[in-house]
Amino acid sequence: MTGEDEVEVFLNSVFVRVKSWLKEADGSEVHLDETPSDIRRQVRLSLPLEGEGLEGALEGIDDFLLHSVRTHHSNFMNPLWGGFSASAFAGEVISAVAQSSMYTFQLAPIATLVEQEIISRMSEIIGFSDGNGVLTTGGSNGNMLGLLCARHSHYPIGMKTGVDGRNLVMYVSAESHYSALMAANVIGIGHDNVVKVSTDEDGRMNCNRLEEEIEITLTEGKTPLCIIATSGTTVRGAFDPIAEIAEIANRNGIWLHVDAAWGGACLFSNTHAELMRGVELADSICWDAHKMMGVPLICSAFIIKNPRILRQTCNHTRAAHYLFHSNTEDLDLGHMSLQCGRRIDALKLWLAWKEKGDAGWAKLVDGYVELAEYLEKLVVDEPSLELMSTRMWANVCFRYNPSSSERNSEIDLNLLNSKLRDELSATKQFLISRSNIAEDVILRPVIANPGVSLEVLDKLVSEIVRIGDELIAAD
Amino acid sequence: MTGEDEVEVFLNSVFVRVKSWLKEADGSEVHLDETPSDIRRQVRLSLPLEGEGLEGALEGIDDFLLHSVRTHHSNFMNPLWGGFSASAFAGEVISAVAQSSMYTFQLAPIATLVEQEIISRMSEIIGFSDGNGVLTTGGSNGNMLGLLCARHSHYPIGMKTGVDGRNLVMYVSAESHYSALMAANVIGIGHDNVVKVSTDEDGRMNCNRLEEEIEITLTEGKTPLCIIATSGTTVRGAFDPIAEIAEIANRNGIWLHVDAAWGGACLFSNTHAELMRGVELADSICWDAHKMMGVPLICSAFIIKNPRILRQTCNHTRAAHYLFHSNTEDLDLGHMSLQCGRRIDALKLWLAWKEKGDAGWAKLVDGYVELAEYLEKLVVDEPSLELMSTRMWANVCFRYNPSSSERNSEIDLNLLNSKLRDELSATKQFLISRSNIAEDVILRPVIANPGVSLEVLDKLVSEIVRIGDELIAAD
Numbered sequence: 029m030t031g032e033d034e035v036e037v038f039l040n041s042v043f044v045r046v047k048s049w050l051k052e053a054d055g056s057e058v059h060l061d062e063t064p065s066d067i068r069r070q071v072r073l074s075l076p077l078e079g080e081g082l083e084g085a086l087e088g089i090d091d092f093l094l095h096s097v098r099t100h101h102s103n104f105m106n107p108l109w110g111g112f113s114a115s116a117f118a119g120e121v122i123s124a125v126a127q128s129s130m131y132t133f134q135l136a137p138i139a140t141l142v143e144q145e146i147i148s149r150m151s152e153i154i155g156f157s158d159g160n161g162v163l164t165t166g167g168s169n170g171n172m173l174g175l176l177c178a179r180h181s182h183y184p185i186g187m188k189t190g191v192d193g194r195n196l197v198m199y200v201s202a203e204s205h206y207s208a209l210m211a212a213n214v215i216g217i218g219h220d221n222v223v224k225v226s227t228d229e230d231g232r233m234n235c236n237r238l239e240e241e242i243e244i245t246l247t248e249g250k251t252p253l254c255i256i257a258t259s260g261t262t263v264r265g266a267f268d269p270i271a272e273i274a275e276i277a278n279r280n281g282i283w284l285h286v287d288a289a290w291g292g293a294c295l296f297s298n299t300h301a302e303l304m305r306g307v308e309l310a311d312s313i314c315w316d317a318h319k320m321m322g323v324p325l326i327c328s329a330f331i332i333k334n335p336r337i338l339r340q341t342c343n344h345t346r347a348a349h350y351l352f353h354s355n356t357e358d359l360d361l362g363h364m365s366l367q368c369g370r371r372i373d374a375l376k377l378w379l380a381w382k383e384k385g386d387a388g389w390a391k392l393v394d395g396y397v398e399l400a401e402y403l404e405k406l407v408v409d410e411p412s413l414e415l416m417s418t419r420m421w422a423n424v425c426f427r428y429n430p431s432s433s434e435r436n437s438e439i440d441l442n443l444l445n446s447k448l449r450d451e452l453s454a455t456k457q458f459l460i461s462r463s464n465i466a467e468d469v470i471l472r473p474v475i476a477n478p479g480v481s482l483e484v485l486d487k488l489v490s491e492i493v494r495i496g497d498e499l500i501a502a503d
Numbered sequence: 504m505t506g507e508d509e510v511e512v513f514l515n516s517v518f519v520r521v522k523s524w525l526k527e528a529d530g531s532e533v534h535l536d537e538t539p540s541d542i543r544r545q546v547r548l549s550l551p552l553e554g555e556g557l558e559g560a561l562e563g564i565d566d567f568l569l570h571s572v573r574t575h576h577s578n579f580m581n582p583l584w585g586g587f588s589a590s591a592f593a594g595e596v597i598s599a600v601a602q603s604s605m606y607t608f609q610l611a612p613i614a615t616l617v618e619q620e621i622i623s624r625m626s627e628i629i630g631f632s633d634g635n636g637v638l639t640t641g642g643s644n645g646n647m648l649g650l651l652c653a654r655h656s657h658y659p660i661g662m663k664t665g666v667d668g669r670n671l672v673m674y675v676s677a678e679s680h681y682s683a684l685m686a687a688n689v690i691g692i693g694h695d696n697v698v699k700v701s702t703d704e705d706g707r708m709n710c711n712r713l714e715e716e717i718e719i720t721l722t723e724g725k726t727p728l729c730i731i732a733t734s735g736t737t738v739r740g741a742f743d744p745i746a747e748i749a750e751i752a753n754r755n756g757i758w759l760h761v762d763a764a765w766g767g768a769c770l771f772s773n774t775h776a777e778l779m780r781g782v783e784l785a786d787s788i789c790w791d792a793h794k795m796m797g798v799p800l801i802c803s804a805f806i807i808k809n810p811r812i813l814r815q816t817c818n819h820t821r822a823a824h825y826l827f828h829s830n831t832e833d834l835d836l837g838h839m840s841l842q843c844g845r846r847i848d849a850l851k852l853w854l855a856w857k858e859k860g861d862a863g864w865a866k867l868v869d870g871y872v873e874l875a876e877y878l879e880k881l882v883v884d885e886p887s888l889e890l891m892s893t894r895m896w897a898n899v900c901f902r903y904n905p906s907s908s909e910r911n912s913e914i915d916l917n918l919l920n921s922k923l924r925d926e927l928s929a930t931k932q933f934l935i936s937r938s939n940i941a942e943d944v945i946l947r948p949v950i951a952n953p954g955v956s957l958e959v960l961d962k963l964v965s966e967i968v969r970i971g972d973e974l975i976a977a978d
Contacts, residue, residue, distance in 0.1 A: 035589045036522065042593045043518045046600050047511065059612075064834060067613055073620045075853070079860035085590035088857045089597055092850060095613035096601045107604060109844070114510045115560035118517045120599035122564055124592055125521050126571045127799045129582060134928070137534075138542055138570035145548045165640035168843045176689060190693030194665035206826075209819035210841055214651060216691035218665030219819070263825050318844065324602045325846050344684035344694070350738050350938035350947070351681075359539060366685055368643045369584070369793065371800045375567060378550070382563045385554035453609070463825035472825070 038082040042089065049093055050100065050112060054479070057456035058104050059097040067095050097459065102479030103488070106459040108262070108290050108319045110477035115383040116323040119376025130163075130370040131351055131362030140361055143374035146381070150315060151331050153295050155308025160335035162364040163328060163373045167289030168207035170314025170330040171256060173341075173366065174285030175211045177312055177332060178254035180341045181283060187343060193217040196253040197245045201233035201268055202226050203261045205287060217253070230418045231266030231465075233257065235273060242280055254283040259304050260291025263463045263472060265421030267291055271306025278309070286313040289328065291421060293320040296389040300397060303420070317377045320393065320422065320476050327373045338364050396422045396475040402482055403473065406489045412496060413489070416465050422475040425465060428496035442469040444499060451495045458488055513557040517564065524568055525575065525587060529954070532931035533579050534572040542570050572934065577954030578963070581934040583737070583765050583794045585952035590858040591798040594851025605638075605845040606826055606837030615836055618849035621856070625790060626806050628770050630783025635810035637839040638803060638848045642764030643682035645789025645805040646731060648816075648841065649760030650686045652787055652807060653729035655816045656758060662818060668692040671728040672720045676708035676743055677701050678736045680762060692728070705893045706741030706940075708732065710748060717755055729758040734779050735766025738938045738947060740896030742766055746781025753784070761788040764803065766896060768795040771864040775872060778895070792852045795868065795897065795951050802848045813839050871897045871950040877957055878948065881964045887971060888964070891940050897950040900940060903971035917944040919974060926970045933963055 060066075067073075071091040076084065098104060100112035128136040130143065143163060151159035164170045175198065183191060193216035200208045202224040212222045223241045225233050238255070245252050255277050257268040270286060277284040286307055292315030294300040295307070307313065310333070317327040332338045345352060345363050352360055362368065384392065404419040407426045414429040427445045446469050449462040460473040473488060535541075542548075546566040551559065573579060575587035603611040605618065618638060626634030639645045650673065658666060668691035675683040677699040687697045698716045700708050713730070720727050730752050732743040745761060752759040761782055767790030769775040770782070782788065785808070792802040807813045820827060820838050827835055837843065859867065879894040882901045889904040902920045921944050924937040935948040948963060 032526075035525070038589055039518075039522065039525075039593070042596060043514075046596060047514065049600055050510070050514075051507075059609075062612055064608070064612075064616060067616055071613065071616075073616055075620065075624050075856045076860040077862055079858050079863040081858055082590060084857040085593060085854040088850075088854050089593060092597060092613055092617070093601055097603055097610055097612065099601070099603050099610075107610065107844075109604075112600070114513055115557060117599055118514070118560060118564060121517060121521060121596055122567060124595035124599075124799045125524055125587070126568055126574070128572055128574050129584075129800055133539070134534075135572055135574075135582065135934075137537055137539075137572065138546065138567055141539060141542055141546075141548055142567070145550065149550050165644070166842050166844050168841065169640070172689075172841075179691075186691070186693060187688050188693050188695050190667075190669035190671065190687075190696050191691040192665075192667040192669060193691050194667060196665065205843070206819050206822040207843055209822055210817070212665075213662050213816070213819060214647075214841065215689060216654075216661070216666040216668050218661060218663050220663050221665050316844070324599045325604055325844050341688070342685070344681050344688060347681040347684055350936060353937070366643065366647075366689065367641050368680070368682055369582075369641050369791070369800050375563075379560040379563050381550045382559040383554050383556055385551040387552060388554040459610075461825060462828070 034082060038086065041086055045089060045093060053098055053100050054102050056098060058101045058459050059456060060095060061454050061456050062095065071095065100479070102477065102481065102484050103458045104477055105473040105475065105480060106461050108474055108476055109322070109325065111322055111479050113322045113380055116376040116380040119379040120324050123372040123375045128372060130372060131360060131368060133356050133359035136372065139372045139374060140359060142378045143361060146374055146377055147329060147331060150329050154313060154331060156331060156333045158335070159331050159333050160364070161329055161331035161338065162361060164314070164330045165367070166326050166328045167205070167287065167314050167316050168210055170289070170328050171207045171285065171287050172211035172214055173330050174256070174312040174314060175254050176215055177337050177341050178283030178285065179215060181337050182253055184340065191216060195250045197221045197223060197250050198254040198256065199223045199225055199238060199241060199252070200256045201258055201261070203231045203263060203266060204256060204258045205262055208256055227266070230420065231261055231264040233268040233273065235269060235276060238273065239276055242276070252280055252282045254285055256285045256287050259286055259288035260421055262290065263423065263465060264417045264425055265290070265423030267303040267420060270304055270310065274306050274309035284310045286310045288313055289316040290319050292316065293389065293393050296386060297393040298390065299394060320396065321380065321389065322478060323376050323380055327377050342366065399475045399480055399485065400424050403485045406485060410489060410493060412493055416468060416470045423472055425470045425472050427468065427470050428492060430496065430500055444496070445469045445471060447499055448492065448495050451499065452492060455491065458491060509557060513561065516561055520564060520568060528573055528575050529577050531573060533576045533934050534931060535570060536929050536931050537570065546570065575954065577952065577956065577959050578933045579952055580948040580950065580955060581936050583949055583951055584797070584800065586797055586954050588797045588855055591851040591855040594854040595799050598847040598850045603847060605847060606835060606843060608831050608834035611847065614847045614849060615834060617853045618836060621849055621852055622804060622806060625804050629788060629806060631806060631808045633810070634806050634808050635839070636804055636806035636813065637836055639789070639805045640842070641801050641803045642680070642762065642789050642791050643685055645764070645803050646682045646760065646762050647686035647689055648805050649731070649787040649789060650729050651690055652812050652816050653758030653760065654690060656812050657728055659815065666691060670725045672696045672698060672725050673729040673731065674698045674700055674713060674716060674727070675731045676733055676736065678706045678738060678741060679731060679733045680737055683731055702741070705895065706736055706739040708743040708748065710744060710751060713748065714751055717751070727755055727757045729760055731760045731762050732785070734761055734763035735896055737765065738898065738940060739892045739900055740765070740898030742778040742895060745779055745785065749781050749784035759785045761785045763788055764791040765794050767791065768864065768868050771861060772868040773865065774869060795871065796855065796864065797953060798851050798855055802852050817841065874950045874955055874960065875899050878960045881960060885964060885968060887968055891943060891945045898947055900945045900947050902943065902945050903967060905971065905975055919971070920944045920946060922974055923967065923970050926974065927967060930966065933966060
């Protein structure tokens with residue numbers, strides 16, 4: 029075989045594997061529940077000194093697929109993403125074969141326009157009339173960038189002189205994502221300056237407490253820098269009241285960033301957009317298309333009301349004479365990014381959006397929330413299950429709690445539910461998340477997978493009850 | 504057609520396009536040299552309200568490919584990456600279809616082991632006996648993470664209290680990458696605290712100057728925090744003398760990070776590993792597999808000698824009860840990352856490594872440098888071209904300079920070479936980089952594309968001379 033033929037044969041073999049992986053999904057187990065040593069025993073992980081050619085690569089692919097989690101399986105409801113989108117997958121394939129880097133228009137001409145089209149549309153949906161932004165490396169990174177823009181806006185000279193971060197304070201809900209701590213550490217304000225504002229009974233930031241915390245900061249002689257409101261918390265799917273928070277932020281001159289990594293897609297839905305009422309009053313927002321919108325990881329938008337601040341924050345790009353030339357300055361998206369080399373993450377979203385349209389996104393969102401409502405109802409109707417939080421979005425938080433029976437009153441429910449989740453995983457039939465609400469261990473399936481159906485949810489609930497009952501019986 | 508059939512037909516159409524894109528490479532132009540309005544006139548960029556189905560997505564793919572740069576074309580020698588690797592491309596395809604997120608072993612079991620295998624092997628090659636690390640979102644991000652680890656190592660309590668960055672100083676060569684400024688701004692030490700140490704005539708950091716700069720910092724009462732040595736500068740491909748710098752860093756208790764994004768692959772080569780002599784003395788390093796090693800963007804390793812510091816720097820993950828459970832703590836790579844959701848970037852490198860082996864990487868590196876030597880020789884032998892820097896790696900820096908002719912002594916060579924690069928791009932036959940060395944505009948093709956051959960380089964040089972001569976004649 030010539031080299032070219034060999035490549036073609038290899039690629040054909042790869043494509044065959046892609047198609048059979050997709051076909052086998054629901055006929056197979058969600059995962060194999062293996063330990064590292066299980067895998068090590070079966071797979072030659074080590075890297076060879078002498079190459080094994082494309083044959084070796086193909087063997088690697090077979091090993092990889094065999095031992096991977098079927099995240100496209102309908103019973104995969106663990107993280108805030110899952111399932112398969114053909115158009116978005118095709119976008120990844122094309123982005124890989126026609127790869128480029130998003131720094132300059134010259135090297136990524138249509139990709140630049142595609143990304144700007146998406147950003148400008150998302151900006152419009154948010155309600156930022158002159159907004160702009162960039163795709164980042166994920167929600168954590170987008171939150172960090174929001175905080176960085178807040179810092180730059182507050183203290184622009186700090187870019188030159190450095191910043192004393194010890195007196196800068198940020199506010200998040202007590203149920204916010206851990207990336208707030210990451211961002212605080214990275215930009216140098218420290219974990220102690222992350223004020224976790226307590227939440228109401230449904231997990232939403234308490235605005236009275238927020239005002240009190242700001243007062244405390246001021247009394248301490250510190251500077252309130254940034255509020256991060258969460259639209260769709262990780263565990264409960266709670267939406268902080270943006271309009272009220274924005275009023276407080278505005279009154280106190282504090283930057284408002286919205287972490288809508290998980291919840292942003294509600295804006296497509298006439299029914300659910302209300303959850304983010306007031307988002308147009310924020311200063312910046314991050315919104316992951318790789319979560320509810322089902323685009324492969326990573327596809328995360330950072331959008332800012334005043335793009336000048338983002339460009340200033342990325343002012344370091346002025347030094348890169350080897351990359352940017354002044355005649356294309358406005359076109360080169362590298363001027364709005366903390367990355368230099370950057371993948372084309374826009375194409376997959378553009379293709380999925382072409383396939384679905386705004387109407388398709390709305391339908392997807394409404395459908396997911398309806399399924400979550402159905403699951404909520406199953407939980408409420410099942411005596412041995414206890415709903416642990418009001419359902420507001422596609423997260424359903426509950427636990428197994430057979431408390432009606434006398435004997436069961438002494439059960440350690442946290443231990444029981446942890447065990448239950450392990451046992452459920454061990455069946456290899458379902459993957460859902462285990463988490464905490466306050467001191468309680470809960471189970472938290474989410475609906476973010478187009479394969480999930482009423483039947484899947486029926487089966488999930490009966491499986492959980494079966495395992496719970498067995499654990500109780502065995503006790 | 505049922506939905507499943509429709510998806511299969513669609514995917515087949517996508518794969519056909521992949522194969523024809525690969526086949527047509529060298530028969531086509533490198534790029535179309537279009538303006539944004541050229542593209543806007545031909546492509547429906549806007550996102551539809553009503554979905555257009557997979558047909559709409561397919562149209563989008565055709566548009567995208569038509570207007571993209573052929574970065575796999577043999578005449579593409581512009582950025583520090585290019586060309587096509589079938590095994591690595593297959594890795595991207597499989598990572599997309601069997602997608603997961605790298606935070607936990609449970610969700611990414613084999614991907615976790617694959618990534619650790621790669622990191623541990625790279626660590627071994629570097630000479631860190633207990634090193635560990637993580638794939639990041641690129642060299643810029645890796646440099647930032649190195650700086651962050653330096654800060655944490657110097658002042659661990661800062662993670663809690665915040666940091667006064669105004670007195671922390673870092674040192675880079677005057678020819679280092681602009682990400683040093685980005686990182687300094689992000690972590691809050693500011694651009695003014697980035698000391699650009701002058702370089703020798705070949706673009707390497709001057710160690711005497713480095714020592715003087717450290718003295719100045721101390722005299723000013725500031726703290727020398729971190730030195731970033733560059734292994735393979737963007738423009739000239741210069742390698743800072745790591746062993747000497749490490750001695751200075753060690754003597755002064757300063758963290759040494761090595762930016763080997765571009766040069767790291769030299770470590771595979773018996774001939775060229777010498778360029779990074781002393782790298783085992785560094786504290787951390789970033790090394791991009793998506794540059795010389797030809798893996799699709801992004802595949803960037805951050806490796807640290809003392810992994811405990813990286814884990815401490817990512818201590819925010821302790822807050823994520825919804826993600827990490829204590830029983831798999833050592834296995835969950837999320838504890839070493841600033842990202843939460845993180846793509847599988849390891850598979851593509853693992854497959855390429857299986858295909859090539861260490862021996863194949865060495866051959867690739869040696870071959871690229873030989874081609875660069877050949878290009879250097881062509882430049883030196885061509886009277887109207889002027890080599891602008893000693894060639895040390897796969898970068899060749901030169902300019903068109905017909906200075907032998909009397910009449911030409913008044914030519915503005917910078918303007919001429921800028922024009923020349925524009926004209927060369929306008930032929931659509933080649934893409935090379937334009938850059939500066941000190942005040943001089945230079946041309947900088949790099950060899951980082953497996954398609955480049957002696958013939959390609961012959962043609963490049965004759966094309967440059969032809970265009971230069973025409974510009975002179977037209978003047």
